[in-house]
Each structure stands twice: as C-alpha cells, then as structure tokens.
Amino acid sequence: MTFFRKPRRASALPKEEHFLLTIDGADIRVRLRRDARARRFTLRLPASGGDPVVTLPADGCSRAARNFAERERHWLAARLKRRPDSVAFEEGALVPLRGIEHRIVSGGRHRGTVRREDGDLGPRLVVFGAAEHLSRRLTDxxxxxxxxxxxxxxADHAARLKVTPGRVTLRDTTTRWGSCSSSGALSFSWRLVLAPPEVLDYVAAHEVAHLKEMNHSPRFWRHVETLCPGMEEPRAWLRSNGPRLHAYGAGG
Structure with a gap:
C-alpha cells in the first residue's frame, strides 16, 4: 500500500513571512499577516513606524499578496514620504511634553528618574541613571x-456628566486615541501627554461621553460639546498632528 502525504495548501504561510518591495530604489520590507476574519487583501503602514503589513484572508496566498502590494506601490510610496521620521529618546533629542518641546538631557548616574526644568536654552527633561536605561526611564x-x-x-468630566467610569488603562495603540467598553472601562494612548493639554482633555471628554451614549449620535456629540466647548479645534489638531506623536521613542 502506498501512502501519499497530503499536499500543503498553497495559502499556508510561515509565521513571519515577508518580502522586499523596491520603492524609489530602496528595498522596503513588507510583512504578511493572515487574518481569518479578513475578506480581502489590505495594505497598512503602521503609524508607529514599523514595516508595512499586507493582511491576507484565510484563503489568500503569498504570491497574490505580493501582486497586491505591487499594485499598491504608488500608494505606499506616497505614505512613506509623508510618514514622520522617528525620534529616539536619547541625549539631545527634542520631545514634546504637553505640546511644548523639551530637550532630553542626561543627568548622569545620580539617583532619580526624570525632572523637568526650565533651562537657559528652553525647557528640558533631565533623565537620571545609566545612559542605556534613558529611553526606558523617560518612557515610564x-x-x-x-x-x-x-x-x-x-474624573472632572465624569463628575460633570454624573457618570461613574470603570477602570482606566493606558496603552500604546496606533489606531485610536481612546476607547470605552460596554462595561464602562476606559482606555487611552499614553502618547496624549505629548499633545497640547486641550487635545488630551478632548479625548477624555469623548470617552466619558460614551458612558452616556455608546454611539456617535447627535446626542453623544452634544455631551462632548458640553464637556469640551470648541472641540473642533483639538479634533482638527489630532487629525493633522496625531501621526507625529507615534514617531517618538520606543513603542510599549
């Protein structure tokens, strides 16, 4: 009796498969990711600065994914040109804190974590400890x-709206600045502290308003406007400048 091994499905992908796509003379690494819920191929450029990602449906294959990326190369090239350069948390770098640029300065190996100062050359963030821990200390x-x-x-918006929020968590999300679960738990991107205070205040008002209305109905927006008068200005700032906030420091 002869036994035949079942042929491997053409759509099967190794866990970390990727390919190189040449754009403007440079080889760009494109990652492939399979999603059983996907119904079509999609190409995404993470705001955090990572590699472009092609998402495949369950029955997709790597060759089709490559062809799809080739067809979308002009879209990807334009997005790559517009993506802000990353700014590492290191000595001498400029990083915004509550919308104001601060220069990162090493405080040496003295004990402590981070101290904000108004220096002769402008605001600065003095990070103490060994140089190899500077990025982590500043991020924390x-x-x-x-x-x-x-x-x-x-707390301020919840008191004004007479609602009780659940647990507040911080994440490093790249697709949304805040969220509200059906249980009342709120989640926010920690990177909002880099934005002007009115932007953080707007996002907080937006999510607290969801404790009254779990939708984006006219009634919901009236709640947001009550909590955050002139909300259109911080909304516009976030649309225009939000992607830049993901360029600072390491993710996490």
Whole structure:
C-alpha cells in the first residue's frame, strides 16, 4: 500500500513571512499577516513606524499578496514620504511634553528618574541613571505623567456628566486615541501627554461621553460639546498632528 502525504495548501504561510518591495530604489520590507476574519487583501503602514503589513484572508496566498502590494506601490510610496521620521529618546533629542518641546538631557548616574526644568536654552527633561536605561526611564515617566493627566480629566468630566467610569488603562495603540467598553472601562494612548493639554482633555471628554451614549449620535456629540466647548479645534489638531506623536521613542 502506498501512502501519499497530503499536499500543503498553497495559502499556508510561515509565521513571519515577508518580502522586499523596491520603492524609489530602496528595498522596503513588507510583512504578511493572515487574518481569518479578513475578506480581502489590505495594505497598512503602521503609524508607529514599523514595516508595512499586507493582511491576507484565510484563503489568500503569498504570491497574490505580493501582486497586491505591487499594485499598491504608488500608494505606499506616497505614505512613506509623508510618514514622520522617528525620534529616539536619547541625549539631545527634542520631545514634546504637553505640546511644548523639551530637550532630553542626561543627568548622569545620580539617583532619580526624570525632572523637568526650565533651562537657559528652553525647557528640558533631565533623565537620571545609566545612559542605556534613558529611553526606558523617560518612557515610564511619560506614562506616569499621562496617567495623572488623563485620570484627572476623566474624573472632572465624569463628575460633570454624573457618570461613574470603570477602570482606566493606558496603552500604546496606533489606531485610536481612546476607547470605552460596554462595561464602562476606559482606555487611552499614553502618547496624549505629548499633545497640547486641550487635545488630551478632548479625548477624555469623548470617552466619558460614551458612558452616556455608546454611539456617535447627535446626542453623544452634544455631551462632548458640553464637556469640551470648541472641540473642533483639538479634533482638527489630532487629525493633522496625531501621526507625529507615534514617531517618538520606543513603542510599549
């Protein structure tokens, strides 16, 4: 009796498959990701600065994904040109804190974490400790500052709207600045602390308003307008400048 091995499906992909797409003379690494819920091929350029990603439906194959990316190369080239350059958290770099640029300065190996100062050459963030830990220390400090600002804004808006929010969590999301679950739990991007205070306040008002209306009906927007008069200005700022906030520091 002869046994035949079942042929491998053409659509099967190794876990980390990728390919190179040449754009303007440079080889761009494109990752492939399979999603059983996908109904078509999609190409996405992460705001966080990672590789472009082609998402495949369950019955898609790598060759078709490559062909799809080739057809979308002009779209991808335009997006890559518009994507902000990344800014590492390192000595001398400029990073916004509550909308104001601060220069990162090493405080040496002295004990401490981060201190904000008004220096002769402008505001600065002095990060203490070993140089190899500077990025992590600054990221952790910014997250603590973000939590303090967000929790204060949420408490203020919730009191005005007479609602009780659930747990508040911070994440490093790339597709949304805040969210509200059906249980009343609120989630926000810590990167809002990089934006002007009125932008963070608007996002907090938006999510608290969802505790009254889990939709985007006219009634919902009236709640947001009550909590955040002139909301169109911070909304516009976020649409225009939000992607830039993802260029700072490491994700996480």
């Amino acid at each position: 400090w910014l997250k603590r500052e973000a939590r303090a600002d967000i929790e204060a804004a949420v």
